[in-house]
Amino acid sequence: MAFISAQSPPRTIEIQRWVLDSPTQLRTLRASLHKAITGQVLAEGEALDEVPEKVVLVATELATNALRHGLPPTIVRLGRAGDRFVLDVADHSPDAPPEYQAGRPLGHGGLGLQFAKQFSLEIGWYVEDDTKHVWAEFPVPA
Incomplete structure (x- = not known):
């Protein structure tokens, strides 16, 4: 198992916060998060070449994990610290640490x-x- 840093992120200025109780809210999260970063709605099937789309993908996956394995509600926050966006996904299962395993098969x-x-x-x-x-931290696009 690879190690994930057990530390707090840098202090941020919160841009927006979402509270999720079920997976049905993930679609709204994706669109709203993309709009919070770019001012534009994420188009269906849009390529994940740019930072905003990668933030949306990571947020969706981490929120899915929190909804599946944590206790509700799941809280997703987007903040900014200088030239970086900080995505924070929270759940109420502090006794279940995240487990990163490189090379884990899909599914x-x-x-x-x-x-x-x-x-x-x-x-x-x-x-x-x-x-x-x-x-997770992401660069703010220039």
């Missing part, structure tokens, strides 16, 4: 952490009170 879970590690500058997790947070 066997863990895809959210694999995408986060591949697409972000840094990932980590921490527990605050009764809440577990998994976070």
Whole structure:
């Protein structure tokens, strides 16, 4: 198992927050998150070449993990720290640390952490009170 940094992300200015209780809300999260970053709605089937689309993908995967394995509600926050976006996905299962396993076959879970590690500058997790947070940093597009 590869190690994920057990530390808090840098301090951020919160841009937007979403509270999710079920997987049916993920579609709304994707569109709203993309709009929060770019000012434009994410088009169906749009390529994941750019930072906003990668943030949306990682947010969706981490939120799916939190909804599946954590206790509701799942809280997704988008913040900014200087030249970086910080995505923070929280659930209320502090005793279930995230497990990253490189090379895990598709369909066997863990895809959210694999995408986060591949697409972000840094990932980590921490527990605050009764809440577990998994976070990822992305560059702010020029």
